[in-house]
Amino acid sequence: MYKADYHTHSVFSFDGSEELRNMCEAAIAAGLSEIAITDHVDIYTGMPAGYLINFGEYGDVGVKKLLIMDLQGLARGLEEVREEYRGRLKVLRGAELGQPQVNREAARDYLRSTQLDFVIGSVHNMEGDRDVYYYDFKDIDPAKLYFHYLDWLFDMTLQGDFDVMGHITYPLRYLYERTGKTLDMKPFEEKLRSLFRCLTERGRGIELNVSGLSKGGFTMPELPELKLYRECGGEVITVGSDAHKAQYIGAFIEEGQEMLRAAGFKYFTVFENRQPSFIPLD
Numbered sequence: 536m537y538k539a540d541y542h543t544h545s546v547f548s549f550d551g552s553e554e555l556r557n558m559c560e561a562a563i564a565a566g567l568s569e570i571a572i573t574d575h576v577d578i579y580t581g582m583p584a585g586y587l588i589n590f591g592e593y594g595d596v597g598v599k600k601l602l603i604m605d606l607q608g609l610a611r612g613l614e615e616v617r618e619e620y621r622g623r624l625k626v627l628r629g630a631e632l633g634q635p636q637v638n639r640e641a642a643r644d645y646l647r648s649t650q651l652d653f654v655i656g657s658v659h660n661m662e663g664d665r666d667v668y669y670y671d672f673k674d675i676d677p678a679k680l681y682f683h684y685l686d687w688l689f690d691m692t693l694q695g696d697f698d699v700m701g702h703i704t705y706p707l708r709y710l711y712e713r714t715g716k717t718l719d720m721k722p723f724e725e726k727l728r729s730l731f732r733c734l735t736e737r738g739r740g741i742e743l744n745v746s747g748l749s750k751g752g753f754t755m756p757e758l759p760e761l762k763l764y765r766e767c768g769g770e771v772i773t774v775g776s777d778a779h780k781a782q783y784i785g786a787f788i789e790e791g792q793e794m795l796r797a798a799g800f801k802y803f804t805v806f807e808n809r810q811p812s813f814i815p816l817d
């Protein structure tokens with residue numbers, strides 16, 4: 536089975552620690568043919584306004600992390616490993632853009648100035664708030680929160696430039712991890728349908744993020760949403776481990792690809808120079 540992990544983080548992500556070379560070795564050991572390095576480029580973090588920092592040519596991005604992120608070092612490192620592993624492992628230059636719709640100019644400038652193969656658009660932070668990762672869910676109505684999250688995903692689809700939408704059920708992962716609760720997805724079906732149509736019309740896709748499986752949880756999204764996406768004409772779909780450590784690279788990618796087949800997909804998607812191509816799921 537041809538395997539590709541399209542969501543991974545290296546030492547260049549604020550929350551990663553793994554050297555690019557270790558990631559490539561882990562990818563080969565896991566039997567991957569391709570790996571996309573998708574380090575966080577947070578265009579917006581929801582930090583208070585005082586936190587805004589002028590990032591020169593990128594403008595006010597309000598992101599300390601982006602400011603201290605060594606974009607040149609990442610580009611150099613990627614070139615090195617691409618060369619070193621040529622013929623053994625395809626290494627793609629990716630990025631996980633956080634909330635690109637909040638500062639479209641900064642996102643556009645970043646994308647213009649950086650040659651990328653693949654871009655994930657993700658929502659981690661909503662207005663003025665911390666990453667959903669930090670929520671304790673004590674005083675939060677999870678259904679209300681997820682409706683609101685979907686609004687943010689819509690907004691990103693309409694305004695942001697990306698290839699696939701990251702972890703579309705992100706808040707549900709942390710709801711489960713903090714409280715053990717899951718959410719009835721029925722009330723969200725219509726809204727998800729519209730989101731999927733909106734993405735498909737624009738030639739964009741979603742990812743199947745399998746990171747939850749390493750923690751005894753579930754994928755983002757799960758099988759019913761994958762089926763719904765397929766029903767809505769969705770074809771562009773990548774599979775990613777969201778590994779922040781080498782040990783998770785390639786983890787559950789095969790299971791993810793099998794899930795896609797179960798959901799009715801015949802292909803999964805890989806990218807180069809932001810152009811999709813389709814690999815049969817056989």
Ligand SMILES: [Zn+2]
Binds near residue numbers: 657701702
């Ligand atoms: Zn993410």
Ligand SMILES: [Zn+2]
Binds near residue numbers: 542544631777
């Ligand atoms: Zn990620």
